[in-house]
Amino acid sequence: MELEGTAESETGTRADVDAGAGDEVLAKAIMSRRFSPSLITTEVWEGYNFADVGIRIKESTDIYGAVLWPSALVLCYFLDTHHDEYNLLDKNVIEIGAGTGLVTIVTSLLGAVVTSTDLPDVLSNLQYNVSRNTRGRCRHVPRVTELTWGQELEERFPRVSCHFDYIMAADVVYGHPYLNELMDTFEHLCQEGTVILWAMRFRLAPENSFVERFEARFHLEELYDLPSLCIKLYRATKKRPISQLSFGAAA
Template identity: 70%
Template sequence: MSVEPIKSIYYRLRNIHLFGAHIRTLHHAFKHKTATPKRQVSNNQDTLLSQSTPRDMEPCLAKPEVQLDDKTNNVAVDAELVEAIMSRRILQSLITMEAWEGYTFAEQKIKIKESHDIYGAVMWPSAVVMGYFLDTHRDTDNLLDKNIIELGAGTGLVSIVASLLGAKVTSTDLPEVLPNLRYNILRNTKGHCRHTPLVTELSWGKELEQHFPQATCRYDYVFAADVVYCHPYLEELLDTFDHLCQEGTQILWAMRFRLDRENQFVQWFQSRFHIVELYDLPSLSIKLYRAVRKTQSGQVA
């Protein structure tokens, strides 16, 4: 037997084990919950929205439906929301030679091929969180015919969900990630989406105006999931966000907090963008943000 099938089987068994352990943790948390709100939105939202937040930004930075003051309620809502997100995962009934992950979003079964030899070609949980948000917030974030670009698309899950919801998607990543990304997007969107998604290279901070000129590349949304981690290109990433965001552009960005560097990046990010927290999932160490670019006067662009 070759090395590749053995490696694939190992990762399948590992993922099944981790998924089972996580669900057991969630069930334990449910035993202690005291409330069941409809939807979780961070109770820190009012803190994040300072008094200087412009009035014209208020519609897209809506007040939370439920205010949670009790720590037990926070844990309960986190557990409820994470279980709802994880319920979209399709568990394999058989161990196969191909490493893949399955999810149900936008009324479609999505099959994601992974490549464990490439860091960016592995499914990370922030993408699943964002996919769930897009699928369950079609009323507030209607993606039909919207122009969207995703940074660091990886295996393509977020781009696929956005395409299935009717968006015009440009899915980007580094050259070595593109073959697997292109395969996943074609496999899951062909014949199922309103607009054919574009897969193209984007190296953060490099030749942005040449390849993505601001005069013609105008986006309604910039998506990013798990693009902040221990790499030396955080300043270039921030410059890329800045270049792609114009008047009316919104950023949806999911991030898993691992080290202090993530907190530092959020501070840098807030120097250029107005930001609000949409999800806070302590059990996954993930937060989901919405942001819009500031003008030189500190107002919303």
């Protein structure tokens, strides 16, 4: 699907990233993936270029969770420019707090089997965006379903049968009262071999302290640090319980 729109030429290349490009160069390359319609249309939408495809995203401004935040662009840019290292073809992926669905759409276009989740009042707009941008384009049809953090996790995603290769999360940590439930959700969905890719915009101390709590339970690696956007991108895997660690043969 070709989209009418205008886009800046992308600044920065994969070589820039690998060579340790400065914050401003990388941030500009990421934000250049966004474009606006060049024509007045009956529907308000924003355009994005990822996986060699023009993507239309409709926001629902009356619902906080249905607005696209820059963290999603950071995560999508990383996936799009690092698909050799993070090959998503046929991988089982879940996105939590999917919002407008951009990350779900990009991971689907890159070949993943995607489960896209959010709260019930977000699902209608999420399903609309996902269907509109993936229909007839993807190896696997993405699934959109409800997930309220911390609730009915085993019932909806039984650990014995639901194993995810990747958990995607963009801007799920902010000033909401459900950070404990979010932590429980990460812990339940993340099993041995699962990789979390999590983009976070740093705001206030209460949300920032979540990272310290997270590090107590997960191995955390910083992939991007973008001070100009106040965003960091992390890779995480679950720490093994002490009882499972091998300390050598018993005397």
